[in-house]
Amino acid sequence: MNKKPKLIGTSGDSLRESFGKALVLLAEKYPKVVVLDADVAGGTGIHHFRDKYPDRFVQCGIAEQNMMAMAGGMAAVGLIPIVTTFAVFMLRAIEQARLSIAYADMNVKIVASHPGLDTGPDGASAQCLEDMACFRSIPNMTVISPCDPHEMMQATKAILDHVGPVYMRTGRSDTKRILDNKYRFEIGKGKIIYPGNDLTIVACGVQVSRALKAAEILKGDGISARVVNMSTIKPIDTELLEKCSFETGAFVTAEDHSVIGGLGGAVAEALAKSKPSPIEFIGTQDVFGESGEPDELAEKYGQTAQFIVGAAKKVIDRKKRIQT
């Protein structure tokens, strides 16, 4: 009768699980890396690291503000601390991230699980739809949101090699492998992962697989959609966006986040300063979520492939009207 309950979402390769496993693989090569947890190790994927490297795991208890500011101090004594908890609880400690980490430019990595509606049945209180907007506005902060286990592995290594504060999103639901073995993640670089010329769909995180599905549907309708995996939200790849603007002339952004201030905001800001094109934004429309399964929520809050298809058609119409 010693059977342990199974943690939800740990069966497949969710982004949080991939992160936890990636860190275990990298741990020997990066002896200064330590992990801080606020009693949610089972939920953030970091239990893998805790079990393998208990001496490098710091239990902070349910006290996120202290955990965040402590990480700054640990970096000041030469460690590379990784702060882990749910994305919403990172917001609880955002002022600590601002002052004790970013302002002091400390080499701390903030890795947040449970971003967006992908968080599912835990409901609106746990579904963080504002984190990229908040963290993106903090100076010195790099913001990353990988899309599949393969990219998560590479991104985890990249943030350890990068000197300076980073905010990275993982994810709760099981994620399919999207990218092939040749794919190389680089901080600050978006990648074209599906060719097309009529418009560009710029996506990050779990929305990349929906963007690819949308591109397939659009192809059937005779529309050639390009898909960019924009896994670094800050610094945004302005060069690639400008190129896509010249080559396709229309954009849809897709993120599991509010349409205010996240990926969509970053893309719009970049294009407004280089080569403006019409844009449609897929994300939550300035509302909170609710309990439900991730796919049900995506349907209700307008984030499925079909909604991306609709937005693509709308933006192509606008592009045509501008051209004529």
Next chain:
Amino acid sequence: MIKENNWLRRKALESIYSAKSGHPGGVLSSIDIIDFLFSSEMKYDIDNFKNFDRDRFILSKGHSAPALYAVAAKVGIISKERLNGLRKINHELQAHTHRLSSPWAEASTGSLGQGFSFGIGEAKAMKMQSIENRVYVMLGDGELQEGEVWEGAMFSAHHELDNLCAIVDYNKMQSDNLNENIIRLEPLANKWESFGWAVIEIDGHNSNEIKLAFDGARNVKKKPTVIIANTIKGKGVSYMENSPSWHGSVKMTYADLKQAFFDLDATNSEIGAIINE
């Protein structure tokens, strides 16, 4: 009253006068202990503040930065000529300490509670790497109203951080009024004790008691120590002591500074050298 620190008090006040804003009350209550730490207690190499093996001090009540800057000038970390650049544009002496412009000041402060956590992180990181140094963090009494402080207090006791010494500058007043009239702190020693800390209570302006307290803290094993230093806000300046109006951020006039210099045993030529700005 530690007469030897009159120079420090004058320098700190002069910098606040020159800045046209600042918090003199808490500067004068904390300066004796900060001076003791840098002059007698801590192990550090003035020329190598990047060495990991050094004792560290964090002024979590960052608004008392002018006290820390004056001490830094006294012991030779910064030049005395820099002090009056406090709070001025293009100058390294920020209103609240900033790690990038003043690396020896350890943390970027100005949001209460955070410097304490930052210091706890340093103490924990030292333990994890077997670095045998100590971390000193000074907190204000009003600062103890921040929930983060008690998160940190729990963490430090649980992790047995005996290389950590917190000092509470207990001058009994905060920005708007007495602690007692804002949110009560008493019984303060009991609070820390019940959180698993060793507690030492002293007169924070008595050099002998200050020395004994830090000696005692160094010998505590398996738990962190807090020194509750009973201090006087505005200590040493007649019109500031026990006068609530000098406890927040204020603008000091030429006459204010002149009177303060007089109270702090300045010579006639030192008083005459004050520039009427």
